Amino acid sequence: MSAKRILLSESEMPQAWYNLQADLPGQIPPPRHPATRQPVGPADLEPIFAKALIEQEVSRERWIEIPDEIRRVLAIWRPSPLVRAFNLEKALGTCARIYFKDESHSPAGSHKPNTAVAQAYYNKMEGIYQLTTETGAGQWGAALAFSCAQFGIKCKVFMVKVSYHQKPYRRSMMHVWGGEVTPSPSEETEAGRTILAEDPDCPGSLGIAISEAVEAAIARDDTKYTLGSVLNHVMLHQTITGLEAEQQMKIAGDSPDVIIGCVGGGSNYAGLAFPFLRHKIAGAEMRFIAAEPQSCPTMSRGQYRYDFGDTAGLTPLMKMHTLGHTFIPAGIHAGGLRYHGMAPSLSYAAKLGLIEAAAFHQIECFEAAKLFAETEGTIPAPETSHAIRAAIVEALRCKETGKEECILFNFSGHGICDLSSYDRFFAGALEDFAYPQDRIERALAQLPVIE
Numbered sequence: 357m358s359a360k361r362i363l364l365s366e367s368e369m370p371q372a373w374y375n376l377q378a379d380l381p382g383q384i385p386p387p388r389h390p391a392t393r394q395p396v397g398p399a400d401l402e403p404i405f406a407k408a409l410i411e412q413e414v415s416r417e418r419w420i421e422i423p424d425e426i427r428r429v430l431a432i433w434r435p436s437p438l439v440r441a442f443n444l445e446k447a448l449g450t451c452a453r454i455y456f457k458d459e460s461h462s463p464a465g466s467h468k469p470n471t472a473v474a475q476a477y478y479n480k481m482e483g484i485y486q487l488t489t490e491t492g493a494g495q496w497g498a499a500l501a502f503s504c505a506q507f508g509i510k511c512k513v514f515m516v517k518v519s520y521h522q523k524p525y526r527r528s529m530m531h532v533w534g535g536e537v538t539p540s541p542s543e544e545t546e547a548g549r550t551i552l553a554e555d556p557d558c559p560g561s562l563g564i565a566i567s568e569a570v571e572a573a574i575a576r577d578d579t580k581y582t583l584g585s586v587l588n589h590v591m592l593h594q595t596i597t598g599l600e601a602e603q604q605m606k607i608a609g610d611s612p613d614v615i616i617g618c619v620g621g622g623s624n625y626a627g628l629a630f631p632f633l634r635h636k637i638a639g640a641e642m643r644f645i646a647a648e649p650q651s652c653p654t655m656s657r658g659q660y661r662y663d664f665g666d667t668a669g670l671t672p673l674m675k676m677h678t679l680g681h682t683f684i685p686a687g688i689h690a691g692g693l694r695y696h697g698m699a700p701s702l703s704y705a706a707k708l709g710l711i712e713a714a715a716f717h718q719i720e721c722f723e724a725a726k727l728f729a730e731t732e733g734t735i736p737a738p739e740t741s742h743a744i745r746a747a748i749v750e751a752l753r754c755k756e757t758g759k760e761e762c763i764l765f766n767f768s769g770h771g772i773c774d775l776s777s778y779d780r781f782f783a784g785a786l787e788d789f790a791y792p793q794d795r796i797e798r799a800l801a802q803l804p805v806i807e
């Protein structure tokens with residue numbers, strides 16, 4: 357009988373991260389300064405990020421060693437299980453084999469601590485006293501607060517004000533781990549004060565919270581900023597999932613034909629996909645599918661061009677798939693997927709034709725999540741439900757064509773803190789929303805023209 361869960365022992369945890377930049381044909385276009393538009397050098401980033409992380413950002417080394425201190429913390433929940441979704445296969449009546457890499461067992465309940473732990477460690481090594489960041493629904497803030505607690509550094513999170521009041525549970529998690537949570541916009545920064553002066557009732561946005569967190573980091577020598585997705589070093593830290601999955605697929609005596617993940621900024625998908633992508637670059641036949649919301653279709657309907665990472669246009673310009681930094685996504689429940697841009701590395705791989713995109717409506721994703729919960733047990737995060745929907749579509753294609761393919765997807769997190777979203781789904785209160793093309797075009801028309 358084939359195993360349900362394929363487990364690795366602690367000593368089999370990967371000892372190095374995989375850096376896709378070593379194997380990509382050509383180079384990912386470099387970030388550019390927001391004002392001068394010239395390529396940004398490592399020195400430009402030093403007021404904001406730890407030096408070790410900046411080195412990883414631009415490194416072309418194929419393997420980068422994972423320090424033992426990081427592996428020790430990751431061992432709280434890693435290696436994570438690879439699970440064969442027998443019950444889901446049966447419910448679908450498919451001849452496809454479906455596996456998922458289960459990243460929901462981390463203390464924060466998602467893949468995000470894979471990089472948060474590494475970022476907290478390198479900052480601690482460089483004598484940093486405090487880290488700042490922004491968070492929307494709270495997944496990233498919770499991952500960072502947990503990681504800072506592990507290494508004894510302070511964590512200051514600017515949380516989008518409307519989520520601060522509407523999503524209390526992850527805020528509480530951050531407090532348990534000793535994090536300081538400030539509703540954004542706040543009176544603590546110039547960026548926040550300016551916005552409050554204009555609109556005292558401003559509900560906040562991720563773009564505003566980024567501006568506040570960066571300002572708070574620049575203001576003090578002992579404080580740095582952290583980002584939970586998009587950047588190369590974040591993708592790098594996440595590759596531990598794909599490297600584990602590669603070992604686990606071998607144990608299962610199988611090998612994936614289709615590799616799927618949901619994409620917000622791209623980190624959980626890159627983490628699973630990049631170690632396998634090197635085999636496709638070397639000639640192996642595999643398909644890579646990035647699943648995103650119809651209401652925020654960054655890869656399927658955005659353009660590949662330089663854009664800012666934040667709403668205010670303060671961050672470096674990055675070449676990526678983007679809907680325009682002034683794009684305002686609808687308030688769908690997969691909050692972690694509502695981002696106008698995409699990781700430059702993932703965007704570049706898509707541009708090369710290595711990765712395809714698929715967009716789904718939220719109601720079909722909740723339906724997929726419900727089927728998954730009934731068959732495989734764990735309740736998925738609304739973000740994760742997009743990967744499940746994409747896997748089901750592929751499995752049904754196999755059923756139709758009779759092709760016995762192997763499908764692997766990343767189960768990026770559980771939905772225990774998102775149950776109110778499920779309640780709204782059952783109450784019939786969710787709407788599907790495809791972003792109007794003319795509004796995408798208007799946002800894209802405002803972008804700076806570079807090259």
Ligand SMILES: *Cc1c(COP(=O)(O)O)cnc(C)c1O
Nearest residue numbers: 585620621622623624692739769
């Ligand atoms: C944040 C989050 C995502 C989206 O972020 P990526 O950087 O694209 O991975 C997906 N799933 C879960 C559970 C998340 O918390």
